[in-house]
Every structure is written in structure tokens, then in C-alpha cells.
Amino acid sequence: MPAPSMNSPGVGDAPHEAQATRMRGRGLAFVTPITSGDRVAVVGDHPAVAATAALLGAHAATCTSLAALPDASVDHVIVPDAGGGLASWAPAVARVLRPGGYLYIGAIRRGAARRSGTTPGAGRRILTQAGFGAVTVFGLRDLAQARHLVPLDSTESVRWYVRSAFPVATTGQALTAAMARIAPARWAGRLCLPALGFRARRRP
Amino acid sequence: MTAPPLSCLAADDAVVEHLGPAAGWARLRALQIRSPWRGRAVWAVFRPGDRAPAVVVKIDVDPGSQVRLRNEHAALTALQHHAGVQHSVPRPVALQTRGASVVLVQTGVAGTSLAHLGRRRLRPSLRHAAREHAAVLDWIGRLQSTDGAEHRRLDADSILCRIDALGAKAQRLADRLRASRTAWDGLPVPVVPGHGDLAPGNVLWDRGAVKVVDWEGGVARRSALSDVVYFLQHHARRREAAGRQRRTARAGFRAAFVEGPLSALSAATLRRHVTRLALPAEATEALFVATVLELADGEGAAAHASLLRTAWTEHLRTYAGAKRPPLAQMLD
Numbered sequence: 001m002p003a004p005s006m007n008s009p010g011v012g013d014a015p016h017e018a019q020a021t022r023m024r025g026r027g028l029a030f031v032t033p034i035t036s037g038d039r040v041a042v043v044g045d046h047p048a049v050a051a052t053a054a055l056l057g058a059h060a061a062t063c064t065s066l067a068a069l070p071d072a073s074v075d076h077v078i079v080p081d082a083g084g085g086l087a088s089w090a091p092a093v094a095r096v097l098r099p100g101g102y103l104y105i106g107a108i109r110r111g112a113a114r115r116s117g118t119t120p121g122a123g124r125r126i127l128t129q130a131g132f133g134a135v136t137v138f139g140l141r142d143l144a145q146a147r148h149l150v151p152l153d154s155t156e157s158v159r160w161y162v163r164s165a166f167p168v169a170t171t172g173q174a175l176t177a178a179m180a181r182i183a184p185a186r187w188a189g190r191l192c193l194p195a196l197g198f199r200a201r202r203r204p
Numbered sequence: 205m206t207a208p209p210l211s212c213l214a215a216d217d218a219v220v221e222h223l224g225p226a227a228g229w230a231r232l233r234a235l236q237i238r239s240p241w242r243g244r245a246v247w248a249v250f251r252p253g254d255r256a257p258a259v260v261v262k263i264d265v266d267p268g269s270q271v272r273l274r275n276e277h278a279a280l281t282a283l284q285h286h287a288g289v290q291h292s293v294p295r296p297v298a299l300q301t302r303g304a305s306v307v308l309v310q311t312g313v314a315g316t317s318l319a320h321l322g323r324r325r326l327r328p329s330l331r332h333a334a335r336e337h338a339a340v341l342d343w344i345g346r347l348q349s350t351d352g353a354e355h356r357r358l359d360a361d362s363i364l365c366r367i368d369a370l371g372a373k374a375q376r377l378a379d380r381l382r383a384s385r386t387a388w389d390g391l392p393v394p395v396v397p398g399h400g401d402l403a404p405g406n407v408l409w410d411r412g413a414v415k416v417v418d419w420e421g422g423v424a425r426r427s428a429l430s431d432v433v434y435f436l437q438h439h440a441r442r443r444e445a446a447g448r449q450r451r452t453a454r455a456g457f458r459a460a461f462v463e464g465p466l467s468a469l470s471a472a473t474l475r476r477h478v479t480r481l482a483l484p485a486e487a488t489e490a491l492f493v494a495t496v497l498e499l500a501d502g503e504g505a506a507a508h509a510s511l512l513r514t515a516w517t518e519h520l521r522t523y524a525g526a527k528r529p530p531l532a533q534m535l536d
Binding site: 023026027030031032033035036051052055056057102134136138145147148149150151153154156157159160161163164165167168169170171173174177178199 | 207208211233234235236237238239240242243245248250251252253254255256257263265266303304305315316317320323324325326443445446447
């Protein structure tokens with residue numbers, strides 16, 4: 001039996017923070033259809049995403065900005081955390097992505113308590129105007145870890161997430177989860193998924 | 205190109221038969237689930253109106269862990285012929301090899317994991333713990349109810365030798381086992397199908413019924429007590445309520461078998477299982493020690509065996525050093 005790459009539940013007392021850093025955003029490499037030989041640019045300090053893309057056979061590299069990349073030079077761009085909002089990233093990504101290439105970009109959701117950030121509708125609009133199509137919007141609990149990506153247009157997915165996967169660590173979160181279980185799916189998503197992830201394809 | 209995971213599904217006849225024609229797949233939605241494994245992605249795929257996922261898709265691109273998906277497919281296939289549990293485990297739909305990836309498709313299972321249910325509570329509840337112990341014990345009983353079980357006899361000399369090797373701290377345990385030796389020496393313990401990673405996260409609670417997922421350790425034959433001991437230890441480790449910390453492995457073992465209210469409950473659960481196996485109740489502690497030794501040898505838990513050996517060896521030391529654990533009090 002091969003040794004797993006992390007401590008499994010029940011094994012010793014793993015340093016959880018180090019483990020979380022090592023795994024950070026790993027699943028994002030699977031959000032776009034990366035195949036062998038594809039060129040992937042991962043923006044930000046997310047080496048686990050690039051390493052997983054490399055396992056898929058892609059030529060993956062992390063970078064801090066897209067400015068140095070030539071036009072239409074990559075097949076996938078992954079921006080786990082678009083700190084400055086989608087509007088500042090979309091044109092730059094559209095430039096470096098080849099036609100038909102895929103983008104994943106994460107952003108904080110704008111809510112009653114947060115004036116910055118974006119909404120699913122606004123994000124969709126920005127990406128469409130920048131030349132992207134087939135936009136799918138996911139809800140996330142935390143941008144960097146991206147543990148679960150919940151398609152927000154699916155009531156069933158949101159309900160299942162709230163019922164079965166929403167991580168409850170504090171009494172406050174337990175109350176949030178209890179409210180979300182009885183709230184309409186749209187509000188349940190807002191309560192439990194404070195970040196957004198957009199997958200889109202650059203129009204050929 | 206379709207985005208994952210639907211791109212993996214359309215080419216497979218068995219999947220199309222299960223999900224319906226690919227023409228209607230535009231309405232399917234895939235929720236990506238966190239996986240702790242490198243090179244692994246897991247999706248729950250929902251149809252409109254479904255309460256549970258229609259299928260769960262697991263993709264593994266790491267050659268080192270792909271064997272686990274093959275194990276799981278083999279286990280689920282075998283369990284479809286097991287009348288006791290066939291409706292409480294996922295059904296295998298397809299196993300594909302696509303380039304460097306292995307893709308396992310299985311049916312989704314309704315329910316919420318016991319780990320999640322614990323976290324949702326506002327305070328720890330022994331009553332709920334007892335209910336969960338009873339339900340899981342019943343499920344294990346059904347899994348183990350196969351004809352022609354093999355047996356492995358307890359070897360008192362070998363067990364006592366290993367306890368003595370733990371040093372002076374284990375003297376009390378060695379004395380107790382020697383005192384009850386006639387009750388357990390040579391006792392035939394059934395070797396039956398087991399799960400190997402029966403942690404609360406893999407046990408789903410669906411309106412009072414227990415369902416079990418994550419069969420990546422296979423369904424190999426194990427000592428009849430190993431799944432029970434493994435479950436009890438992990439059940440004690442989980443977050444008992446919101447705001448409570450998850451226990452460390454050692455603290456979880458202590459809570460499960462050494463001290464505190466949960467340990468009395470675990471002892472009663474273990475004893476009930478021993479009685480159900482038609483073994484003498486006074487042999488419960490010896491059977492428990494023999495099972496912990498097996499887990500320390502990496503025999504009982506197939507899923508994470510290499511990592512668990514050290515942990516269970518430490519647990520045995522912890523148990524051996526305990527003054528009067530509930531399993532010993534049962535002998536009074």
C-alpha cells in the first residue's frame with residue numbers, strides 16, 4: 001500500500017497549518033479540463049495547484065502577474081484569488097489565453113457587510129464583456145483552500161453542501177448552518193459560501 | 205471539450221445507462237469535493253430535483269494511489285452480492301483508465317456523515333453517541349454475517365509476550381490477562397469481511413439508517429473486532445459538538461477506551477459485539493488487546509495501514525498504562 005501524501009484522519013497529530021499550506025487550492029487544477037501537454041499559468045503563491053497540474057501532464061508555472069506572458073501563449077489560467085476584483089484581471093487573462101482556452105478566477109463575494117468584491121451576476125457580465133463564454137459560477141467557503149466548489153445555479157448542490165459538508169467549527173457556524181438549512185437555497189449559498197469562483201472559456 | 209467531470213462520463217455506456225442520454229446532461233451539475241489525496245479529484249454530480257448525488261466521480265492521476273480506486277471498485281462490486289449490506293453501500297457504475305488517469309464512477313448515497321452530525325450539535329450528547337454506536341454495530345453485524353467464516357485462534361503466549369515487552373508499566377494489564385487466561389486462550393475469533401477505514405466521516409446517517417462509503421481499503425477479511433475498535437476510537441476523536449476541538453489521536457483513544465463517559469459506552473458496545481459473535485464476554489479485554497495488536501501490525505486497517513501502525517502501537521502503551529479502564533472493570 002503506498003503511503004498517502006498527507007496524514008489521514010486518525011493518524012497522529014499532524015501540524016494542520018503546514019498541511020493546509022501544502023495542499024492549498026490543490027483541487028483547482030481539476031476545475032478546467034487540463035490535458036497532457038497543456039500550458040497552465042497559476043497566478044499567486046499556489047505551488048500545490050501548479051504541482052497538481054503537472055501531475056496531469058501539463059506544463060505548469062506559477063507567476064505573480066500576467067504582464068510578462070506573450071499574447072495567446074497559455075491554454076489555462078488559474079487565478080485562485082483575484083484580490084483586485086475581476087474587472088482588473090479579465091482583460092489581462094483574455095490577452096494571454098489562447099482562443100478556446102479556460103480561465104478559473106476566484107473573488108470575494110459582495111454582500112451586505114462587504115461593499116468591495118463581486119456578485120455572481122456582475123462577475124458573469126465582466127467575463128462576457130472581456131470575451132469569455134460558458135461561464136459557470138461556484139460558491140466557495142474559502143478562496144485559497146478551495147475545498148469545495150459548489151455550482152450556485154444548482155439548488156440541489158447548495159442544499160447538499162449545507163446539509164453535509166459545510167464545516168462547522170464554532171457555535172456561530174452551527175447557528176449559521178441551522179439557518180441555512182431552512183433558508184431558500186439562494187440565501188443558504190450567501191450565508192455559507194462567502195467567496196465565488198468563475199470558470200469560463202475564451203471564445204474561439 | 206466539456207469541463208470535468210462530465211467529459212469523463214459521456215464515453216462510457218454504463219454511465220449513460222445510469223444517468224440517461226448525454227443529450228440531457230446539460231442539466232447535470234457537479235460539485236467538487238475536497239480530497240486529501242495528491243492528484244485526486246472527487247465530484248458529486250446532481251440531477252435536478254435529486255436529494256443525493258446521482259453519481260460520485262473520483263479521478264486519480266497519481267500512479268501511487270490509483271490502486272485505491274481499483275480496490276474500491278472491486279470492493280463495491282463484491283458487496284453488490286452481499287444481501288446484508290448491498291443497499292447501504294454505493295453501487296459501482298464504471299472504472300475507466302483514461303491516459304494517465306483512473307476514473308471511478310459510483311452511485312451517490314444519501315445521508316450526512318456522523319462526523320458532520322457531531323459538529324452540528326450545540327453540545328456533546330452521550331445519548332446520540334449510544335444511538336450511533338448501536339446503529340453502526342448493527343451494520344457491522346450485517347457485513348460480517350457471511351457463511352463459512354474462517355477463524356483465527358488467540359495465542360495467549362504470543363500476546364502476553366508482547367505485553368510483557370512493553371515494560372513495567374504494562375504489568376497490571378499483563379496480570380489481568382494472565383488471571384483471565386483460561387477464558388480466552390485458544391479462543392477462535394472469526395475472520396470476516398471488513399471495511400478497514402470505518403471512521404465517522406465514512407459513515408452516513410440517513411433517517412436512522414447507516415450507509416458506508418469510501419471502500420478504498422478494499423473488503424479484505426479481517427478480525428471480527430478490528431472495524432469495531434477502529435470505529436470506536438475514531439468516533440471518540442471527532443468534534444463532539446460545535447465549538448469543541450477534535451481530539452488528537454491519543455486523546456481520542458483515551459476517551460474511547462481508558463477514561464471518561466465515552467469509554468464506558470465503548471466498553472459496553474465492544475462487549476455487545478463480542479456476545480453477538482458467540483464469544484465469552486469475560487474475554488472482551490483480551491480480544492480488545494489482541495485487536496489493537498493486530499492494528500499495530502497493520503493487519504486490521506487496510507486503508508491507511510502504513511500510517512496507523514505507529515499510532516496503534518502508541519495506543520497499546522496508553523492502554524497498558526491505564527489503572528482500571530472500563531473493559532477491566534467489566535471483569536469484576
